[in-house]
Amino acid sequence: MRALRPSVVTAAAVAAALTVVSGCAAKSDGKGGGKGVIDVTASDSACELSAKEFPAGHVRFAVRNTGSQVTEMYVYAPGDRIVTERENIGPGTRAEITAEIKPGHYEVACKPGMKGSGIRQKVTASGKGADAERDPRLDAAVAAYRTYVQQQADLTLPAAQKFADAVRAGDVDAAKKTYALSRVGWERTEPVAESFGDIDPKVDVREDGLEDGQKWTGWHRLEKSLWQQQKISGDDKKLAGRLITDLKDWQKRVGTADITPTSMANGAKELLDEVATGKVTGEEERYSHTDLLDFQANVEGAQKAYELLKPVAAKNDPELARELDKQFASIKARLDKHRDSGSDDGFAPYDTVGKGERKVLSDGVNALAEPLSKLAAAVATAK
Amino acid sequence: MTGGTGDMADMADRTGRADKESDMADGAEQGGAGRDGQAPDTGGESANGRAPSRRSLLGWGGAGLALGAVAAGGTAAALRTGGDAGPAAADATAGAAVPFHGTHQAGIATAVQDRLHFAAFDVTTDDRDALIALLKEWTRAAARMTAGDAVGDGAVGQLVEAPPDDTGEALGLPPSRLTLTFGIGPTLFEKDGKDRFGIRSRRPDALTDLPKFPGDNLDAARSGGDLCVQACADDPQVAVHAIRNLARIGFGKVAIRWSQLGFGKTSSTTPDAQTPRNMFGFKDGTDNVSGADPKALDAHVWVSGSDAKGSASWMAGGSYLVARRIRMHIETWDRTSLKEQQDVFGRDKGEGAPAGKKNERDTPHLPSMLPTAHVRLAHPDSNGGVRILRRGYSFTDGTDGLGRLDAGLFFLAYQRDVRHGFVPLQRKLARHDALNEYIQHVGSAVFAVPPGVRGAADWWGRELFTASA
Numbered sequence A: 001m002r003a004l005r006p007s008v009v010t011a012a013a014v015a016a017a018l019t020v021v022s023g024c025a026a027k028s029d030g031k032g033g034g035k036g037v038i039d040v041t042a043s044d045s046a047c048e049l050s051a052k053e054f055p056a057g058h059v060r061f062a063v064r065n066t067g068s069q070v071t072e073m074y075v076y077a078p079g080d081r082i083v084t085e086r087e088n089i090g091p092g093t094r095a096e097i098t099a100e101i102k103p104g105h106y107e108v109a110c111k112p113g114m115k116g117s118g119i120r121q122k123v124t125a126s127g128k129g130a131d132a133e134r135d136p137r138l139d140a141a142v143a144a145y146r147t148y149v150q151q152q153a154d155l156t157l158p159a160a161q162k163f164a165d166a167v168r169a170g171d172v173d174a175a176k177k178t179y180a181l182s183r184v185g186w187e188r189t190e191p192v193a194e195s196f197g198d199i200d201p202k203v204d205v206r207e208d209g210l211e212d213g214q215k216w217t218g219w220h221r222l223e224k225s226l227w228q229q230q231k232i233s234g235d236d237k238k239l240a241g242r243l244i245t246d247l248k249d250w251q252k253r254v255g256t257a258d259i260t261p262t263s264m265a266n267g268a269k270e271l272l273d274e275v276a277t278g279k280v281t282g283e284e285e286r287y288s289h290t291d292l293l294d295f296q297a298n299v300e301g302a303q304k305a306y307e308l309l310k311p312v313a314a315k316n317d318p319e320l321a322r323e324l325d326k327q328f329a330s331i332k333a334r335l336d337k338h339r340d341s342g343s344d345d346g347f348a349p350y351d352t353v354g355k356g357e358r359k360v361l362s363d364g365v366n367a368l369a370e371p372l373s374k375l376a377a378a379v380a381t382a383k
Numbered sequence B: 001m002t003g004g005t006g007d008m009a010d011m012a013d014r015t016g017r018a019d020k021e022s023d024m025a026d027g028a029e030q031g032g033a034g035r036d037g038q039a040p041d042t043g044g045e046s047a048n049g050r051a052p053s054r055r056s057l058l059g060w061g062g063a064g065l066a067l068g069a070v071a072a073g074g075t076a077a078a079l080r081t082g083g084d085a086g087p088a089a090a091d092a093t094a095g096a097a098v099p100f101h102g103t104h105q106a107g108i109a110t111a112v113q114d115r116l117h118f119a120a121f122d123v124t125t126d127d128r129d130a131l132i133a134l135l136k137e138w139t140r141a142a143a144r145m146t147a148g149d150a151v152g153d154g155a156v157g158q159l160v161e162a163p164p165d166d167t168g169e170a171l172g173l174p175p176s177r178l179t180l181t182f183g184i185g186p187t188l189f190e191k192d193g194k195d196r197f198g199i200r201s202r203r204p205d206a207l208t209d210l211p212k213f214p215g216d217n218l219d220a221a222r223s224g225g226d227l228c229v230q231a232c233a234d235d236p237q238v239a240v241h242a243i244r245n246l247a248r249i250g251f252g253k254v255a256i257r258w259s260q261l262g263f264g265k266t267s268s269t270t271p272d273a274q275t276p277r278n279m280f281g282f283k284d285g286t287d288n289v290s291g292a293d294p295k296a297l298d299a300h301v302w303v304s305g306s307d308a309k310g311s312a313s314w315m316a317g318g319s320y321l322v323a324r325r326i327r328m329h330i331e332t333w334d335r336t337s338l339k340e341q342q343d344v345f346g347r348d349k350g351e352g353a354p355a356g357k358k359n360e361r362d363t364p365h366l367p368s369m370l371p372t373a374h375v376r377l378a379h380p381d382s383n384g385g386v387r388i389l390r391r392g393y394s395f396t397d398g399t400d401g402l403g404r405l406d407a408g409l410f411f412l413a414y415q416r417d418v419r420h421g422f423v424p425l426q427r428k429l430a431r432h433d434a435l436n437e438y439i440q441h442v443g444s445a446v447f448a449v450p451p452g453v454r455g456a457a458d459w460w461g462r463e464l465f466t467a468s469a
Helices: A007-020 A136-168 A170-188 A190-194 A219-229 A235-257 A261-279 A293-316 A318-336 A355-372 A375-380 B005-021 B028-038 B068-082 B128-146 B238-250 B292-298 B308-316 B330-334 B338-345 B373-378 B422-431 B434-438 B462-466
Strands: A038-043 A046-049 A052-053 A057-065 A072-079 A079-090 A094-101 A102-112 A117-125 B115-123 B179-184 B227-233 B256-264 B319-328 B395-400 B405-415 B439-449
Touching: A038 A072, A038 A102, A038 B439, A046 A102, A057 A072, A057 A079, A072 A094, A079 A094, A079 A235, A102 B405, A136 A170, A136 A235, A136 A261, A136 A293, A170 A190, A170 A219, A170 A293, A190 A235, A190 A261, A219 A235, A261 A293, A261 A355, A261 A375, A293 A318, A293 A355, A293 A375, A318 A355, A318 A375, A355 B256, B115 B238, B115 B405, B128 B179, B128 B238, B128 B462, B227 B319, B227 B439, B238 B256, B256 B395, B308 B462, B330 B405, B330 B434, B338 B373, B338 B434, B373 B422, B405 B439, B422 B434, B434 B439
Parallel strands: A038 A057, A052 A117
Antiparallel strands: A038 A046, A057 A094, A072 A079, A072 A102, A102 A117, B115 B227, B115 B256, B179 B227, B179 B439, B319 B405, B319 B439, B395 B405
């Protein structure tokens, strides 16, 4: 956790500012529907639009479901960031969706049966300051990363539910067994979750990160009860329910996160920062000592972002890609030395890892994080 | 010790070749020190005075800020933007650059700067090519930083998405006489019986593992190291910046094993300067090897061509460094009577005069001192003429958790052969020195310090990795 972490958002803003400067104004001669309304005809096999180019600004989509299945409609910005959406549009019914749409390139998706990535149509909102078209490989990377982030949230909920159920049942042992495992998806994608600002302080704050008057909620409050106090209070049971509510909020909103290639790369670096400042020191899981599982999850999340950006990064800076491949392999080998099949989370408790062994891990983190800090530049300079 | 005229002739010959190989002034550091000797009025304290950098104006500067320093500041600022320092850049000029290139590495005979950041590194890669690439990159960065320039493409002005090459805390500061001195520890040649980089056969005999001395209480985490870099500067921020940036460049290839900050010099290589005091309040090392005395340097500090034979020939023009972290029991010392303190050292505390004498530099009469007095035991006359060049610094690393200062002397000594320098001296001191009641050696390391970097194409350790034996 970190109390305040605007960098994912900031990085995105910086990237946006850069593209604004270099972006060319799109033509505004596109034909829109009457009075700025775009008619969307959603059937079981098609997604037809009355206009694919329209002026940016306040845009209304009038959706008609002519198919036999319930459908939904999404407007995606590059990288599958959700701009607006409407679910549950029944067969034969209509719905109207409005959104503020900035100049740029988007995709409209109809999802008959409300599943999958839908039937897509490329659209352009014209106007001054439209983003220059990005390397399609980077858009693909962002879209794939967004899918990954959503999957991690989707996987976290059932694991967290198990943990919360154990807490609510007052079962200390079962809660301890499921605690660390419930955090993996969160730890893999933490910088994206933190970009929302309000969720992280509710679910992942540590006692030392609390502000005056702030009520301590989330995983670490329960961690303290389970390992230090060795008992579950009535308040803890309520907090377990609250944790699930907050995580569901994250699951619902994570798809709307503003993700760019730069923020992905910086997010990967930030995951290593998390390891360096919280895990390698043993501060993150100071009661449960399950730091190594968090450590691994942070590394996995960073590696996912890197692997997705690698086609572009390796072209711009092949030496950097070679070094990152080497150092990711090296840090995993260092972590493997601490695996313990007998423990609940698969790793030795961190309080049994000696100072010398911690330094070996820390040296590995530095060795990986330093080249990883250069990844953003390697994708930002992509042509 | 050997050290006949033959060696000196050999040195002179090599010096001459070095001149042809690079456009650098020969032995520039010695040249600077030599000027100190010839012009005592401008040497001494002013050599160690600080330019009015931002740091010193903010209060880092203490006693010893020379009257001329303000005037010299302009010169320093002008020099800072220069690249390779020319012969005119005297290291006696406050804030100026000490030439990085030369026959010997700077930071040994160089007039001792006020501050130290010393770092020992473990080499974490087993790839010889990666290590060599790092040494080249380090050398380039060191040449830039000692000239007062930022590392790589600088601290600002590059792509905003990327972290800057240079960390930036030395921006706007003069070179501050920064020297970066590079050394190689025994474990680079062989570790756990393994010839790690194909250089085992080139380990010089003079780079001996130190024996255990009586009273040693060495912490492995503060001892040893495959490589070291000694950063000395008149501004602590400049010294710390240098180590920080070298460590950063090294991530993935090397990792800092331990490091030590020194806040005040305890030795002088400029005889006309005031001898600094150690944490016990005493002047020690009055009769240090002078950086302005080429004969003494050749006799006691620089490895000669005949010392460095066969597979160790890469060390000619280099030196050997012993580093010891010596914890001082400050509180018990402070409760000791003045008489006992003076007896322990064999000196008068106020003046620094040897027992029974009036002035610090009077020739000591050793029999007037107790047989266990520090000066008597350490004096060359008691050790067959053995001398080492001391370059130590006082340190205070906060407190020790028991309400006592964690302070002492970070002892640094350069010599021609460890077996004939530090080892016999410390054997004797460890057994007999009255000072042992107040000190404890808690860290130890020994390094081979290769000769100087001759020019822009040269790099730290080149002789070791490329010379044919």
